Amino acid sequence: MDLIASPKSLISSPIFNYMKFIAIKRELGLDRGIAVQYLSWLNNLIHGNFGSSFRTGRPVFSELIKVGVNTLILTIGSLIVTLLIAVPIAIVSSLRRRPFLSWGLTLFAYVLSALPVFWLGYLAIYIFTKKFNLFPFLSAGAVSGSKLNWLYFLLPIIVLGIGNGSISEIIRHLRAQLERVLSEDYIKAAKAKGASIWRHSFKEGILIPVTTMVAAKTPFILGGAVVVEQVFNWPGMGRLAWQAALDRDYPVIMGITIFAAIVVHLGRLSQTIVFAFVNPQISEKGEDA
Amino acid sequence: MSEPILKVEDLRTYFYSYAKEAFIRSVDGVSFSIKKGEVLGIVGESGCGKSITAQSVMGLVTDGPGIISGSILLTYNGKTINLLEGLSDYVSVKTRRKAILEIAKDVTGWLKRSEILMRGVRGKVISMIFQNPKSALNPFIPVGEQIAESIMLHSGISAKKEAIGAAAKWLERVQIDSPSMRLYDYPFGLSGGMCQRVMIAMALSAEPALLIADEPTTGLDVTIQTKIIELLKQLKEELNLTILLITHDMSVIMQLADRIAVMYGGRIVEYGLKREIMDSDSFIRHPYTIALLNSLPTVEEIKMKERLRAIKGDVPDTIILYRGCRFYERCDLKNERVKKRCKESEPEMIEIGTGHYMRCWLAEE
Ligand SMILES: Nc1ncnc2c1ncn2[C@@H]1O[C@H](COP(=O)(O)OP(=O)(O)OP(=O)(O)O)[C@@H](O)[C@H]1O
Ligand code: SF4
Ligand SMILES: [Mg+2]
Numbered sequence: 001m002d003l004i005a006s007p008k009s010l011i012s013s014p015i016f017n018y019m020k021f022i023a024i025k026r027e028l029g030l031d032r033g034i035a036v037q038y039l040s041w042l043n044n045l046i047h048g049n050f051g052s053s054f055r056t057g058r059p060v061f062s063e064l065i066k067v068g069v070n071t072l073i074l075t076i077g078s079l080i081v082t083l084l085i086a087v088p089i090a091i092v093s094s095l096r097r098r099p100f101l102s103w104g105l106t107l108f109a110y111v112l113s114a115l116p117v118f119w120l121g122y123l124a125i126y127i128f129t130k131k132f133n134l135f136p137f138l139s140a141g142a143v144s145g146s147k148l149n150w151l152y153f154l155l156p157i158i159v160l161g162i163g164n165g166s167i168s169e170i171i172r173h174l175r176a177q178l179e180r181v182l183s184e185d186y187i188k189a190a191k192a193k194g195a196s197i198w199r200h201s202f203k204e205g206i207l208i209p210v211t212t213m214v215a216a217k218t219p220f221i222l223g224g225a226v227v228v229e230q231v232f233n234w235p236g237m238g239r240l241a242w243q244a245a246l247d248r249d250y251p252v253i254m255g256i257t258i259f260a261a262i263v264v265h266l267g268r269l270s271q272t273i274v275f276a277f278v279n280p281q282i283s284e285k286g287e288d289a
Numbered sequence: 290m291s292e293p294i295l296k297v298e299d300l301r302t303y304f305y306s307y308a309k310e311a312f313i314r315s316v317d318g319v320s321f322s323i324k325k326g327e328v329l330g331i332v333g334e335s336g337c338g339k340s341i342t343a344q345s346v347m348g349l350v351t352d353g354p355g356i357i358s359g360s361i362l363l364t365y366n367g368k369t370i371n372l373l374e375g376l377s378d379y380v381s382v383k384t385r386r387k388a389i390l391e392i393a394k395d396v397t398g399w400l401k402r403s404e405i406l407m408r409g410v411r412g413k414v415i416s417m418i419f420q421n422p423k424s425a426l427n428p429f430i431p432v433g434e435q436i437a438e439s440i441m442l443h444s445g446i447s448a449k450k451e452a453i454g455a456a457a458k459w460l461e462r463v464q465i466d467s468p469s470m471r472l473y474d475y476p477f478g479l480s481g482g483m484c485q486r487v488m489i490a491m492a493l494s495a496e497p498a499l500l501i502a503d504e505p506t507t508g509l510d511v512t513i514q515t516k517i518i519e520l521l522k523q524l525k526e527e528l529n530l531t532i533l534l535i536t537h538d539m540s541v542i543m544q545l546a547d548r549i550a551v552m553y554g555g556r557i558v559e560y561g562l563k564r565e566i567m568d569s570d571s572f573i574r575h576p577y578t579i580a581l582l583n584s585l586p587t588v589e590e591i592k593m594k595e596r597l598r599a600i601k602g603d604v605p606d607t608i609i610l611y612r613g614c615r616f617y618e619r620c621d622l623k624n625e626r627v628k629k630r631c632k633e634s635e636p637e638m639i640e641i642g643t644g645h646y647m648r649c650w651l652a653e654e
Contacts, residue, residue: 185419
């Protein structure tokens with residue numbers, strides 16, 4: 001069995017030389033059986049070697065680190081944006097004091113998070129380039145020269161934060177949990193002793209549900225990042241993945257997959273750490289992700 | 290005689306039931322007062338409004354469409370405040386021929402006002418212990434820290450270390466073994482009885498003027514119940530505590546209370562000193578009190594593990610507006626002479642002895 005296609009950049013060369021093609025295939029190790037290729041890739045991986053890009057020839061690992069950091073900035077930043085929107089709305093509506101305000105805010109958030117992220121991205125670009133002329137349409141990215149273009153830097157983060165589709169779910173989950181916790185006996189008792197109910201409901205009512213949602217939503221946000229990086233020309237992993245997929249640059253794709261898996265598990269790990277920190281006994285019987 | 294610490298007058302706490310489109314009159318015109326160093330026991334069956342009475346005093350009734358009226362006068366440090374002062378401004382009630390037609394409540398304003406009134410009172414002047422100590426303690430915070438929090442909030446100690454030290458002393462006072470080790474335990478690691486001791490320590494650590502104990506022994510094993518009552522008795526002597534004790538258990542009342550208020554269907558039906566009411570010579574008692582006392586198992590029955598005799602019939606529905614006596618359906622003692630009156634109009638509180646009041650037509654005779 002052979003791989004579906006060979007590196008595009010090679011075969012699309014105008015003077016396609018079959019002999020040369022075979023030679024390069026051998027050089028890249030693509031002439032071996034697929035099982036052998038996989039095992040040797042695994043073996044390399046164990047030794048910390050992610051292989052080299054077919055396209056650039058540079059080691060995948062250093063390439064990944066470079067773009068991975070950008071993607072992390074984008075995902076973590078957008079996660080913060082999501083939480084900044086979702087958490088206050090959930091808190092306000094869990095108090096049931098201002099029904100109209102909370103109803104309005106919730107509706108607003110639901111509509112926002114129903115917007116597809118690519119559409120939101122193009123809309124944002126359209127508004128900021130065409131209407132306000134704040135930066136050129138095809139910008140080179142956030143950094144032009146030595147100056148950081150803050151707006152261009154923040155825009156994708158905000159767009160992904162709004163458009164990753166998890167705002168509504170975070171609001172729903174957090175509000176349900178918070179309402180439950182606020183009606184617990186121990187909150188009533190805390191109130192009776194004159195203490196702050198927020199101090200007492202923070203761990204079970206906010207920290208645990210938020211971490212649970214963050215862990216559950218990390219994969220979706222990563223998925224959204226691929227789109228946003230494309231739309232905004234953000235030099236991250238998503239764009240690299242896109243490019244690599246077009247180029248059939250397998251080592252890069254494999255590396256990115258591993259990297260994404262690690263990020264997803266970091267989300268899970270953070271949840272475990274928070275639960276352990278909060279109280280091991282309770283988190284067992286408490287919420288399960 | 291000293292001035293009462295707490296004087297509740299005509300307290301009414303109603304909730305609105307959307308399902309039944311009517312008010313649930315959980316507390317319906319309750320008056321009582323507590324003097325310094327006294328234990329007032331409120332007793333009555335489940336659902337008669339005991340907890341809501343206590344929660345109204347504590348400002349813990351927060352449900353939106355509820356209304357609270359009357360006055361709750363709290364005297365401490367030489368001044369008297371009404372804990373319901375100005376709350377009625379946030380509620381507008383439309384009535385027609387005494388029937389409440391509509392009620393509008395500015396919940397946000399009401400809660401804000403209530404918070405202002407209760408600030409400095411909750412936990413400091415009045416503190417409270419609850420029925421299920423295990424669920425009333427924060428499961429995520431070590432018990433020592435929870436007591437220390439109370440101390441730091443109310444006792445002018447701001448250093449945490451010092452507060453933890455004081456917490457250990459309080460744990461010792463409520464007779465917990467090796468208190469300095471227990472400080473770092475989470476509630477899940479402690480038994481129900483231990484948790485209640487912790488609650489008591491926490492409630493008393495601010496040296497409140499009044500302690501409200503809502504069913505402090507319910508939900509605990511019988512042997513533990515006895516120990517907690519014993520502890521409360523001792524602490525009462527040692528610290529000259531003033532306690533509002535709420536229970537459905539006459540035997541707890543018998544052991545701890547100085548004065549009794551018997552509640553039925555949101556109202557107090559009998560009120561007076563325990564020795565007056567329980568005095569075997571006293572030939573007059575409210576039929577409901579008698580029924581409650583009869584439901585207590587005798588020593589023989591406890592030995593034979595016989596079940597508690599329940600009073601026949603159900604607790605009255607507090608939604609219905611009664612014309613006659615609320616206990617009418619279940620009352621065994623109404624005789625031919627009073628029967629008609631019992632059915633048609635509700636008896637007033639009548640003083641039948643010094644400070645002994647009763648709401649029953651029989652008392653008029
Ligand atoms: N938030 C609420 N909304 C509507 N009705 C309520 C609310 N809270 C309490 N009630 C009603 O008020 C009545 C009195 O309740 P309360 O908790 O004071 O009873 P209790 O005497 O303490 O009984 P128990 O022994 O069961 O604790 C009950 O019938 C209850 O259904
Ligand atoms: S008023 Fe009549 S019905 Fe009510 S308790 Fe007295 S005797 Fe019984
Ligand atoms: Mg109760």
